[in-house]
Amino acid sequence: MKRKKRASAVGMVALLAMVSLTACGYANGPGGSAPSSGKTAAAEPPKSAWAEKVGLNKTETVDELYAKAKEEGKVAIYSMSGRTADVKKSFEAKYPGIKVEDYKLSSVDITEKISREHSAGVNNADVIFTKDTSGSFSMELAQKGVVHTYIPEDIRSKMIEPFKSQKFGFVPYVEARGIFYNSETYKTPPIANWWDLTTPEWKGRVMMSDPLKNSDTMDLFLAFVQNAEDMKTSYKEKFGKDIELNGSPNAGYEFLRRLIKNDLILQNSGGEIVGAIGKPNQAKPPVGIAVTSKLREGQEQGLKLGASYDMKPRVSHAEPALLFIADQAPHPNAAKLLIRWMAGEADGKADGFKPFNVSGSWPARTDIKPKDDITLEKLNLWKYDAEFDYDNLMKVREFWLKQQ
Secondary structure (H helix, E strand, O other): OOOOOOOOHHHHHHHHHHHOOHHHOOOOOOOOOOOOOOOOOOOOOOOOHHHHHOOOOOOOOHHHHHHHHHHHOEEEEEEOOOOHHHHHHHHHHHOOOOEEEEEEOOHHHHHHHHHHHHHOOOOOOOEEEEOOOOOHHHHHHHOOOOEEOOOOHHHHOOEOOOHHHOOOOEOOEEEEEEEEEEOOOOOOOOOOEHHHHHOHHHOOOEEEEOOOOOHHHHHHHHHHHHOHHHHHHHHHHHHOOOOOOOOOOOHHHHHHHHHHHOOOEEEOOHHHHHHHHOOOOOOOOOEEEEEOOHHHHHHHHOOOEEEOOOOEOOOEEEEEOEEEEEOOOOOHHHHHHHHHHHOOOOOOOOHHHHHHOOOOOEEOEOOOOOOOOOOOOOOOEEOOOHHHHHHHHHHHHHHHHHOO
């Protein structure tokens, strides 16, 4: 099995793009490089005369929105997911006269593109569909009013906390970054504690995406560091003794140190990881860390995949998907209509949510049943903390690089 290089110039450039928007006009305040210590205070969403004027604080009926959206004629979405191609088809069928322009980009590229366009006074995007890229989207863009949150009350009332009260972004569903294994070889999950991955049994048999190229993997690392006391407790549960930190700042950092020293295999994508894990007829297949919605991909490809949902100290941390409306969006009513559609509409039955309601993805509302038996409320996840991630990204990145 080929091992990827653990660090690359491309990866470092991509990661720095997440936290350094100085070239885009964000040199002051909390912009630029994320602080290595201290805590960045998350403000309330800024007041916006434009957002109020276009009614982002209102809950209009679908008929009212459709009438105004038809006059706008189209809606442009910058999307992290290829599944919005299916949303485009169902939306255009439901609402004739409104064309969806679907632009597929990574979350890191969306963050950079929106910041540059806003700085230049270019208003191309209406809807933004992304993840938070180590807090940079919330702290750099949402907090500065570059994008706005739109959550109509007839949908908000059916949402699960903490997403119901979320300050920045509308969360239609939540994923996680979990442990995958070969379900043909292992009838029960072979990994029950994150520290299992650091043992001799799994030396050279643990796969994950390069955290210098994948912001979601880095966010999981940040969760380990933030929840170091939990990691300390689970270490003792695994090995029956207190952890020795070996110079690491806390048990979360020490986990990362031991993980990479256990001959970790870094890949470029989750697809490569689950493809290697789920191949049939393997005597000693690897395990790997990937986004839980890869279960859908495995099912479609006939892979032998299982996911560990009973992990110590937690399964993972929450990875909320985020919907925003861009500041000065040229088609704000069509944008509102599209967001409602993607969220499943007020009754939870709209086809726009169906592409996202898959195994390993959990609706952030009470009236839509997830595909998995376990519900979001019962899934043992750490809370995603944009402020912590934004403040600590560079420290964790630098620690990781020193382990190379």
